[in-house]
Amino acid sequence: MTTTEQPLLLLVLDLIGTFAFGLNGALTAVRAVRLDIVGVVTLGVITALGGGIIRDVLIGDVPPAAFRDWRYLALAIGGGLLAFALSQRLDRLELPINVLDAVGLSVFAVIGASKAVAFGLGVGPAIILGAVTGVGGGTIRDTLVRQVPSVLHSNLYAIPALTAAALTVLAVQVGIYGLPAALGAAAICFAIRMLGVILGLNAPRPPGVPEDR
Amino acid sequence: MTTTEQPLLLLVLDLIGTFAFGLNGALTAVRAVRLDIVGVVTLGVITALGGGIIRDVLIGDVPPAAFRDWRYLALAIGGGLLAFALSQRLDRLELPINVLDAVGLSVFAVIGASKAVAFGLGVGPAIILGAVTGVGGGTIRDTLVRQVPSVLHSNLYAIPALTAAALTVLAVQVGIYGLPAALGAAAICFAIRMLGVILGLNAPRPPGVPEDR
Amino acid sequence: MTTTEQPLLLLVLDLIGTFAFGLNGALTAVRAVRLDIVGVVTLGVITALGGGIIRDVLIGDVPPAAFRDWRYLALAIGGGLLAFALSQRLDRLELPINVLDAVGLSVFAVIGASKAVAFGLGVGPAIILGAVTGVGGGTIRDTLVRQVPSVLHSNLYAIPALTAAALTVLAVQVGIYGLPAALGAAAICFAIRMLGVILGLNAPRPPGVPEDR
Numbered sequence: 001m002t003t004t005e006q007p008l009l010l011l012v013l014d015l016i017g018t019f020a021f022g023l024n025g026a027l028t029a030v031r032a033v034r035l036d037i038v039g040v041v042t043l044g045v046i047t048a049l050g051g052g053i054i055r056d057v058l059i060g061d062v063p064p065a066a067f068r069d070w071r072y073l074a075l076a077i078g079g080g081l082l083a084f085a086l087s088q089r090l091d092r093l094e095l096p097i098n099v100l101d102a103v104g105l106s107v108f109a110v111i112g113a114s115k116a117v118a119f120g121l122g123v124g125p126a127i128i129l130g131a132v133t134g135v136g137g138g139t140i141r142d143t144l145v146r147q148v149p150s151v152l153h154s155n156l157y158a159i160p161a162l163t164a165a166a167l168t169v170l171a172v173q174v175g176i177y178g179l180p181a182a183l184g185a186a187a188i189c190f191a192i193r194m195l196g197v198i199l200g201l202n203a204p205r206p207p208g209v210p211e212d213r
Numbered sequence: 214m215t216t217t218e219q220p221l222l223l224l225v226l227d228l229i230g231t232f233a234f235g236l237n238g239a240l241t242a243v244r245a246v247r248l249d250i251v252g253v254v255t256l257g258v259i260t261a262l263g264g265g266i267i268r269d270v271l272i273g274d275v276p277p278a279a280f281r282d283w284r285y286l287a288l289a290i291g292g293g294l295l296a297f298a299l300s301q302r303l304d305r306l307e308l309p310i311n312v313l314d315a316v317g318l319s320v321f322a323v324i325g326a327s328k329a330v331a332f333g334l335g336v337g338p339a340i341i342l343g344a345v346t347g348v349g350g351g352t353i354r355d356t357l358v359r360q361v362p363s364v365l366h367s368n369l370y371a372i373p374a375l376t377a378a379a380l381t382v383l384a385v386q387v388g389i390y391g392l393p394a395a396l397g398a399a400a401i402c403f404a405i406r407m408l409g410v411i412l413g414l415n416a417p418r419p420p421g422v423p424e425d426r
Numbered sequence: 427m428t429t430t431e432q433p434l435l436l437l438v439l440d441l442i443g444t445f446a447f448g449l450n451g452a453l454t455a456v457r458a459v460r461l462d463i464v465g466v467v468t469l470g471v472i473t474a475l476g477g478g479i480i481r482d483v484l485i486g487d488v489p490p491a492a493f494r495d496w497r498y499l500a501l502a503i504g505g506g507l508l509a510f511a512l513s514q515r516l517d518r519l520e521l522p523i524n525v526l527d528a529v530g531l532s533v534f535a536v537i538g539a540s541k542a543v544a545f546g547l548g549v550g551p552a553i554i555l556g557a558v559t560g561v562g563g564g565t566i567r568d569t570l571v572r573q574v575p576s577v578l579h580s581n582l583y584a585i586p587a588l589t590a591a592a593l594t595v596l597a598v599q600v601g602i603y604g605l606p607a608a609l610g611a612a613a614i615c616f617a618i619r620m621l622g623v624i625l626g627l628n629a630p631r632p633p634g635v636p637e638d639r
Contacts, residue, residue, distance in 0.1 A: 271493070273488035335493070359572060364464075365468065366461050366465055373541075
């Protein structure tokens with residue numbers, strides 16, 4: 001079992017995404033429940049690393065990559081600590097945080113899907129594991145602080161991740177996966193996600209369910 | 214690591230159970246919280262595949278079997294989509310859905326226990342993993358939609374699963390495990406579960422705890 | 427993959443901690459939600475074994491050690507059954523139960539960290555996995571019964587576990603890990619934890635968050 005090598009640019013984006021997820025995850029947790037510093041940082045780390053850890057456990061790449069490269073853990077903790085220190089002021093930074101979060105979602109989905117393919121998974125599971133890499137950490141966080149995971153109901157979170165993962169797997173299948181394809185898939189995910197944030201878009205709801213239940 | 218081979222009849226029942234769990238899991242989720250289509254299908258898939266995935270991770274059979282045979286994923290997604298499409302009318306189908314769900318519980322517990330034994334686990338862990346295969350997916354779903362998992366309190370759900378798993382392990386131990394023993398264990402689980410559904414039976418509660426707390 | 431050998435005294439403390447976690451975990455569950463006997467015992471077992479199982483899955487030691495030595499499962503179930511039988515009287519035993527629980531926390535953190543190091547993990551991940559061994563089971567239990575995990579907000583629970591894990595990893599690094607070092611690290615964890623229980627101490631909260639939110 002070896003880590004799949006990623007081009008430098010993807011690695012940098014991956015690290016930025018890890019920091020953004022740690023920051024945003026801890027901030028979301030602070031808003032939802034009363035926590036001490038350990039709780040805030042813990043939830044930041046879980047948000048940043050949880051998705052990749054689930055993916056690595058499911059493909060059999062243990063210990064997870066997040067435990068083998070200290071930079072991921074350091075950036076996740078750093079993001080959580082920053083959220084703790086600045087929790088009162090971060091409201092004003094909502095847009096930049098949302099942008100960084102969308103970067104993380106996009107890069108995680110692409111890297112997660114390409115890693116799943118590299119470990120021999122089929123098309124369907126690879127797409128799912130790509131999306132899980134992107135949304136898994138936030139889902140664990142939401143569950144721990146007793147929120148219904150935002151991926152299940154909020155404006156376009158899972159769909160861009162699934163799209164990026166599907167495009168990645170497609171690119172691998174037709175033999176054109178590389179930095180341009182990865183960045184293209186991530187950019188499409190990023191665009192859909194930001195559109196959802198800005199317009200407040202949602203995926204279709206079951207018929208007959210009232211909007212304001 | 215190879216998949217344990219199952220007789221054709223068990224495989225068919227396993228696939229039926231996967232579809233029923235996907236359908237029932239998604240339906241339960243729709244009733245509990247407001248979800249979009251991705252959320253509904255996701256919860257159906259988690260219900261259908263979650264128990265087997267936990268078992269496979271714990272016995273070291275990764276990637277999980279549900280990711281190596283596309284039929285499981287397809288049936289789980291199909292069940293979830295059907296629940297989304299018909300969510301208003303499925304109330305009238307409560308009995309058939311409960312029956313299919315009990316089929317899934319029974320078959321999952323038997324197959325889960327026999328697979329755990331095949332991977333070298335002892336009697337106690339194999340029984341537990343059989344039950345986890347049956348109830349694990351629904352437990353994750355309930356936690357994600359903020360319900361106390363029904364396996365912890367509702368009318369006879371864990372007990373039939375544990376019974377089927379125990380009978381399966383016993384049959385392996387005395388050397389009579391095969392299709393008849395598997396179907397027998399599953400039938401007993403099915404009968405106890407349906408009895409619980411029809412009569413509203415519950416397992417004993419702690420002494421002194423008021424019934425209507 | 428072999429189990430890391432532990433000195434006899436540590437093994438005994440580990441088994442005592444398993445029983446205490448099973449007892450305390452089941453008792454906490456009984457207080458939080460209405461459960462049947464299967465639910466109570468299940469939550470006791472999850473509390474007792476959950477942390478170690480997460481650690482073993484993440485370091486790749488599967489099936490988890492708790493499934494390979496029947497004494498762990500037996501003691502966890504025994505603790506859960508005792509909690510079920512005595513759930514009305516256990517309130518009077520709060521101090522002894524808290525003491526046993528602190529023993530479990532301390533020993534689990536030390537053993538978890540030393541095992542993670544033995545499986546080749548780095549300093550940061552080994553400390554985290556030590557703490558996860560100590561607090562993971564209770565966190566799963568709290569999530570299943572819809573409580574915010576006490577590790578995230580309550581009086582000094584994660585900090586003593588992290589301290590014990592860090593001291594253990596340090597002792598391994600400087601080559602003095604053995605029974606005395608393990609007991610020393612566990613004793614420090616135990617002392618901090620009991621101080622937190624007795625004085626009701628908490629870790630720092632984010633600035634500006636009202637105390638009684």
